[in-house]
Every structure is written in structure tokens, then in C-alpha cells.
Amino acid sequence: MSNPIETRCIHGNSDFSYQDVNKAVSFPIYQTATFGHIGVGQSTGYDYTRVQNPTRERLEETVSALEGACDTVAFSTGMAAVSACFELFGAGDHIICSEDLYGGATRLLQTIGQKNGLVVDFVDTTDIAQILARITPHTKALYIETPSNPMMNVTDLHACAKIAKENALLLIVDNTFLSPYLQNPIELGADIVIHSGTKFLSGHNDTLSGFLSCASQELAERVRMIAKTTGGILAPFDCWLMLRGIKTLSVRMERQQENALQVAHWLATHPKISKVYYAGLPEHPGYETNLRQARGAGSMISFRTDSVETARRVLEKVKMITFAESLGGTESLITYPVLQTHNDVPEEMRERLGITETLLRLSVGLEHVDDIIADLAQALEE
Numbered sequence: 001m002s003n004p005i006e007t008r009c010i011h012g013n014s015d016f017s018y019q020d021v022n023k024a025v026s027f028p029i030y031q032t033a034t035f036g037h038i039g040v041g042q043s044t045g046y047d048y049t050r051v052q053n054p055t056r057e058r059l060e061e062t063v064s065a066l067e068g069a070c071d072t073v074a075f076s077t078g079m080a081a082v083s084a085c086f087e088l089f090g091a092g093d094h095i096i097c098s099e100d101l102y103g104g105a106t107r108l109l110q111t112i113g114q115k116n117g118l119v120v121d122f123v124d125t126t127d128i129a130q131i132l133a134r135i136t137p138h139t140k141a142l143y144i145e146t147p148s149n150p151m152m153n154v155t156d157l158h159a160c161a162k163i164a165k166e167n168a169l170l171l172i173v174d175n176t177f178l179s180p181y182l183q184n185p186i187e188l189g190a191d192i193v194i195h196s197g198t199k200f201l202s203g204h205n206d207t208l209s210g211f212l213s214c215a216s217q218e219l220a221e222r223v224r225m226i227a228k229t230t231g232g233i234l235a236p237f238d239c240w241l242m243l244r245g246i247k248t249l250s251v252r253m254e255r256q257q258e259n260a261l262q263v264a265h266w267l268a269t270h271p272k273i274s275k276v277y278y279a280g281l282p283e284h285p286g287y288e289t290n291l292r293q294a295r296g297a298g299s300m301i302s303f304r305t306d307s308v309e310t311a312r313r314v315l316e317k318v319k320m321i322t323f324a325e326s327l328g329g330t331e332s333l334i335t336y337p338v339l340q341t342h343n344d345v346p347e348e349m350r351e352r353l354g355i356t357e358t359l360l361r362l363s364v365g366l367e368h369v370d371d372i373i374a375d376l377a378q379a380l381e382e
């Protein structure tokens with residue numbers, strides 16, 4: 001890659017060349033459903049916005065530049081991207097997934113995936129032996145989140161890429177939690193990278209989007225055909241909002257990560273907090289692996305309170321921090337995974353993973369870190 005990521009966030013891989021005839025500094029919003037034909041059998045390259053649109057193309061090129069992907073397709077939400085990804089597979093195909101996944105992905109696989117005949121095994125992918133033990137002649141893909149949601153478990157992507165190559169599997173990595181600023185799975189051997197662009201890429205808690213970034217042209221063509229056929233693509237105005245958000249990705253990630261480390265250290269010493277899950281703390285079991293494959297641990301922290309009462313009190317007493325789903329934006333958000341993001345995950349599975357009534361998940365935002373800590377401190381007081 002020729003230019004550093006800070007520059008790519010703003011200019012993509014376009015070698016700084018203008019693509020707009022009027023040299024608009026902010027890429028225009030092509031708010032049009034369709035495009036006129038210049039002659040029979042002739043096209044400007046744009047025919048219909050479900051298939052191509054200049055604003056979406058600009059966004060897709062930017063995300064490809066950030067992920068080192070061959071091509072990227074932008075979807076209306078992260079789940080639209082995840083769903084489109086699983087359309088690559090058919091009845092009888094076996095997929096090995098991290099057991100600690102975004103709740104919506106687990107729900108998708110256990111309902112629609114099951115209806116479509118996908119055979120899915122949820123395993124602890126931090127233990128490579130468990131992945132190897134589940135591979136069968138029908139296995140087609142490994143589906144990984146690292147750090148995972150909400151337990152922040154770290155899976156070794158180099159090791160997964162090796163297994164995927166040796167067994168002709170697709171390695172699919174949901175990179176939402178670290179964003180392309182901190183981790184690039186394609187460079188480590190992944191075939192497809194998924195983003196819920198709603199989170200760090202947008203960064204402002206105001207736009208939903210999803211992305212599938214592909215390592216090869218062949219995969220990208222299959223994904224484009226699925227997007228064109230199923231239609232869950234991203235609208236032009238939302239593409240523009242995403243372009244705008246991505247411009248500041250590097251500075252946001254740096255500051256949010258800096259804040260998160262301080263908050264994690266503070267939580268770790270608080271008498272009412274029994275455990276902190278943050279891959280940036282040296283005592284985290286995935287600390288070394290994360291250091292090898294990522295440029296940081298990001299700004300997502302989960303923590304366990306001493307009692308259910310404390311957990312509920314924090315959620316009800318936070319003032320500046322909002323008790324809400326989602327993550328990755330300028331505003332700090334606190335989530336109750338057991339009742340929110342992971343409510344549809346079977347209880348037995350939640351218990352095994354540690355997603356219980358004492359677990360809280362915090363997305364550390366861009367407010368002054370002293371204010372974030374002060375808010376948590378007052379909310380923890382009885």
C-alpha cells in the first residue's frame with residue numbers, strides 16, 4: 001500500500017485525483033435511482049442505483065483501501081452484510097464459528113441459516129485445536145470475531161488463515177470491533193472481512209451500514225451478484241455520511257483507545273468490579289496474540305460487577321454515558337448484553353460464555369476521560 005492509513009481515510013486509494021468534474025472537495029451525493037442511457041447498448045457505467053452509484057462506489061473504494069481488499073460491497077446494515085455473506089453457502093455446507101459472536105449473527109445462523117440447511121458449529125476459536133477437531137469434508141468456512149463480542153476473546157488469525165488454506169476453507173472475519181485502523185485481516189490471510197459500518201466507521205452513532213471486503217476478484221463478483229440480486233445495498237445519502245465519518249477514523253480510534261485504556265485501568269481497581277475484559281491489559285489472556293495481529297486493542301471494554309444489583313444500578317444511574325445498544329461512536333454507550341445484544345442467544349450458551357446478569361459492555365467515546373470515569377464512579381456508588 002502506497003499511502004498511510006490516515007491519508008487513505010480521507011482520500012481512499014485514488015492517488016489524490018479528483019473524480020468530480022466540478023472538483024467538489026466533498027464527494028457529491030448522487031441521489032438518483034436510475035441513470036439515462038447514452039445509446040442502445042451503451043452505458044455511462046451507471047444504470048441503476050441498486051447495482052452501481054458513484055457515491056457508493058467512492059465509499060466502497062475507500063473501505064477497500066483501508067482493508068487492503070480487492071473490492072468491497074456496501075450494505076444497508078451490518079446484518080445485511082452478514083446475511084449476504086452466508087448466501088455464499090448452501091444446504092449441507094458446514095461452517096465453524098466463534099461461539100462468542102455478535103448476537104444478531106448467532107440468531108441469523110440459528111434461524112434463517114438453519115432453514116437454509118447450513119450446518120453450523122459454534123466453538124471456542126481461541127483454542128485452535130477445537131477448530132481442527134470440527135473440520136469435516138463438508139466444512140466450507142471459518143467465521144471469526146476477534147476481539148469477540150462481548151467477552152473480548154482473541155482468536156489467532158495467522159493460525160486460522162493457515163488452517164483455512166490447508167483445508168480450502170474461506171476465512172471470514174468480522175472486524176467491526178477494531179476497525180481497519182487497528183486490524184487488517186486480509187493482510188493476515190482472511191478471504192472476507194465484515195464490518196458493521198454503523199460502529200467505528202460511521203463513528204457518530206447516526207448511520208447504519210455494513211460492508212463485505214473481499215480478498216479476490218472472484219469472491220467479490222459472487223458477493224456483488226448476491227447484493228444486486230437480494231438488494232440490501234446502502235443508499236447514496238448514507239454512503240456520503242459514511243465517507244464523512246471515515247475521514248476522522250484515525251483520530252477517533254486513537255483517542256477512544258487512549259480513553260479506554262485509562263477507563264480499563266480505573267475499573268480494574270474498583271472494589272465493586274470483579275473482572276475487566278479488555279485486550280489492552282497485559283493480564284488479558286489474548287493480549288500477546290492481539291499485539292501480534294493488531295495495532296491496538298480498541299475502545300470496547302466489558303466488565304463484571306460484584307452483584308446483579310450493582311450492574312442494574314450502573315445502567316440506571318449513568319448520566320453522560322447513555323444506556324443503549326451499539327458502539328464505536330463519539331458518545332460513550334453502556335450495554336447490558338444479557339438483555340440487549342445477546343438476548344436471543346440460548347441461555348445455556350450465554351451461561352457458558354459468561355454473558356450473565358453481572359456483565360456490562362462499555363463503548364468508550366470521545367468525551368474527556370475524566371468525565372467518563374466520574375460518571376462511572378457516581379453510578380457505582382450505592
Ligand SMILES: *Cc1c(COP(=O)(O)O)cnc(C)c1O
Binds near residue numbers: 210
Ligand atoms: C453491530 C454489529 C453487527 C451488526 O451490524 P448492524 O449494523 O447493527 O446491522 C455485526 N457484527 C458486530 C460485531 C456488530 O457489533
